[in-house]
Amino acid sequence: MSDHTYNEIMHQPQAWSETLNYLNKNVNLYRDMIKKSFDSYLFTGCGTSYNLSLSAAALWQSITQTPTRGIPASEVFLFPEMICVPGGKYLLFGISRSGETTETVKAVKFFRENFQGMTIGISCDEGSSLLKNVHIPLLTSSAHELSVVMSQSFTTMLLTILYLAYFRTGRVNHLTDLSSVLEKLISRYKSLAQQLGENLAFEKFIFLGNGPYYGIAWEGSLKLKEMSLTPTETFHFLEFRHGPKSIVDEKTLIIALTSFKAFQYEKDVLNEMSDLGATIFHIGGKSLDLPARCQEVLIEENVIDDHTAPLLYAVFLQLLGYYRARARGMNPDQPKNLTKVVQL
Ligand code: F1P
Numbered sequence: 001m002s003d004h005t006y007n008e009i010m011h012q013p014q015a016w017s018e019t020l021n022y023l024n025k026n027v028n029l030y031r032d033m034i035k036k037s038f039d040s041y042l043f044t045g046c047g048t049s050y051n052l053s054l055s056a057a058a059l060w061q062s063i064t065q066t067p068t069r070g071i072p073a074s075e076v077f078l079f080p081e082m083i084c085v086p087g088g089k090y091l092l093f094g095i096s097r098s099g100e101t102t103e104t105v106k107a108v109k110f111f112r113e114n115f116q117g118m119t120i121g122i123s124c125d126e127g128s129s130l131l132k133n134v135h136i137p138l139l140t141s142s143a144h145e146l147s148v149v150m151s152q153s154f155t156t157m158l159l160t161i162l163y164l165a166y167f168r169t170g171r172v173n174h175l176t177d178l179s180s181v182l183e184k185l186i187s188r189y190k191s192l193a194q195q196l197g198e199n200l201a202f203e204k205f206i207f208l209g210n211g212p213y214y215g216i217a218w219e220g221s222l223k224l225k226e227m228s229l230t231p232t233e234t235f236h237f238l239e240f241r242h243g244p245k246s247i248v249d250e251k252t253l254i255i256a257l258t259s260f261k262a263f264q265y266e267k268d269v270l271n272e273m274s275d276l277g278a279t280i281f282h283i284g285g286k287s288l289d290l291p292a293r294c295q296e297v298l299i300e301e302n303v304i305d306d307h308t309a310p311l312l313y314a315v316f317l318q319l320l321g322y323y324r325a326r327a328r329g330m331n332p333d334q335p336k337n338l339t340k341v342v343q344l
Contacts, residue, residue, distance in 0.1 A: 004147040005227070005332040009318045010186070015152045016159055017179040018142035023163050024172070033118060033136050034168050038091040041068040042083065042111075043161070044076055045095035046103050046342065048150040048219060052095055055215030055310055056161045062212070063165040063307060070215065076107035080114060090117035093161065097145065097153040099128020102344040108133050122160055124153045147333055148340045149226045151318045154219060155311050162307065177303050182312055189297045193316045196281050196295060197323025202253040206244070206278075207234040207317075209257040210266065212310045217257055220317025227325035227332045237266045240273075250277040255320070257313050258284035260306050270294075281320070283313045 041060055043053035050072045057070030069083070073094075076083055084090060094108040099121065108119055108130065121134035124144045131137035143156035159175070166172045196202075205224055209217030214236060221232040235244060237256075248254075254273050258266045267288055270280055279293040285304065288294055297316050299309060325332045 003331070003333045004145070005149060005151065005322060008143075008145050008147055008153075009151045009315065009322060012152045012155055012315055013179045013183040013186070015140075015142040015156045016182065019140055019156050019159060020163065020175060020179070022142070023160065023167075027167075029138065030120070030136055030164060030167070033091070033120065034164050036091070036118070037066075038117060039067070039089045040091075041066055042076075042090055042092045043068070043070045043095060044073045044092065044104065044107050046073050046101050048154050048222060049095040049097065049101070049104065049157070051215045051219040051222060052154055052158050053093075053215070054218060055212045056093070056095070056158060058212040058215065059162055059307055059310070060165050063162075064168050073101070073103040073107035077103075077110040080110070084111075084115045088116065090115060092117060092119045094119060094121045094130050094134060095123075095157055096121070096128070096130045097124045097143075097150050097157070098341040099123035099125050099130035100341050100343060101130075102342065105129045105133060122157045124157070148335050148338050149223060149321075149332065151223075151315075155314050158311055158314075162311070174303070175308065177301075178308060178311065181299075181301050181303060182315060185297070185299060185312060186315065189316060190319060192295055192297060193319035194323045196253070197320045198327040199253075200324075200327055201251065202279070203251040204247060204249070204253070205230055205232045206240065206248075206252060206254045207232060207257075208237045208240060208254060208266070208269070209234075210236050210259055210262050212306060213257040213259055213313065216310045216314050216317070217255070219314055220255055220257075220320065223318050223321035224324060225321075226335045226338060227321040228328050228330060229336060230324060237262070237269045240269060245273065245276065248273055248276040248278045252278040253281060254278045255281045255317065256283070257310075258282065258288075260285050260309070283316055285309065
């Protein structure tokens with residue numbers, strides 16, 4: 001079965017490799033800006049690109065040790081006083097696959113008119129409005145997509161941000177093997193994502209993630225919703241205990257993105273949910289060792305940590321959404337009610 005969405009999901013190892021090569025060869029585009037100091041850093045976008053901004057902000061702050069936030073583009077111009085303080089010096093990253101999403105372009109223009117600081121645009125489409133309205137345009141054309149839903153564009157733009165954070169701290173070599181690690185993981189675990197996606201007995205889908213995985217959990221949730229028209233919910237692990245766990249039963253699939261840093265806390269939550277009857281789709285660095293109803297994608301490569309693992313996890317969430325859509329007789333290339341770009 002071949003369609004744009006599937007081809008683009010499977011193209012990610014190549015898109016990542018080409019993007020890293022491009023960034024290595026074009027340091028002149030971003031070197032000066034990335035080495036500058038700002039009071040605070042902002043990542044903004046819409047939909048998938050907002051989910052990306054959530055993970056990007058967590059990663060940027062953790063790697064560069066600078067104050068960073070991820071915000072929906074509409075908040076920048078609707079509630080600017082809640083985002084920027086007068087006199088503050090900001091670096092705003094505008095994220096948009098198309099570079100034409102009205103809110104994102106408006107947010108960048110509003111920011112430049114009202115606040116001090118610089119702007120970087122990251123987009124997969126050459127000559128887009130976003131790239132024309134920022135100080136530093138970064139094009140990730142290797143992840144150009146024909147599909148409506150975003151897949152390789154999400155991970156490749158996030159990889160670009162990870163690279164810039166590592167460039168600032170002199171550790172870009174940490175990313176060298178990611179593409180080949182992903183290739184191995186896809187060949188090993190794609191069938192597991194397909195098997196779970198095709199299991200139509202599940203009726204409730206809960207995505208759990210902490211730290212940089214929270215934005216990835218939201219993205220997996222959106223993929224399942226967009227492609228297979230499935231209602232989903234997303235939480236930080238320990239938040240799920242504070243009420244939402246009331247709905248857990250034998251028809252619940254919990255998609256759990258565990259971290260290295262908080263694994264024991266996350267494992268305790270998942271043990272509880274397994275006792276309530278849920279099935280766990282676990283993506284993580286070490287096994288939960290649950291007695292039953294647990295399927296695992298385990299990333300045991302030593303190059304992987306809480307900064308690089310989130311990128312790899314996203315691919316299996318895309319595959320889960322893709323295969324559930326197919327199993328429900330839907331065409332992921334033509335998701336109901338959606339357009340490739342939201343222009344107001
Ligand atoms: C953002 C977006 C996507 C969504 C759909 C409509 O696009 O909202 O997240 O899946 O494709 O557009 P962009 O600003 O990244 O081009």
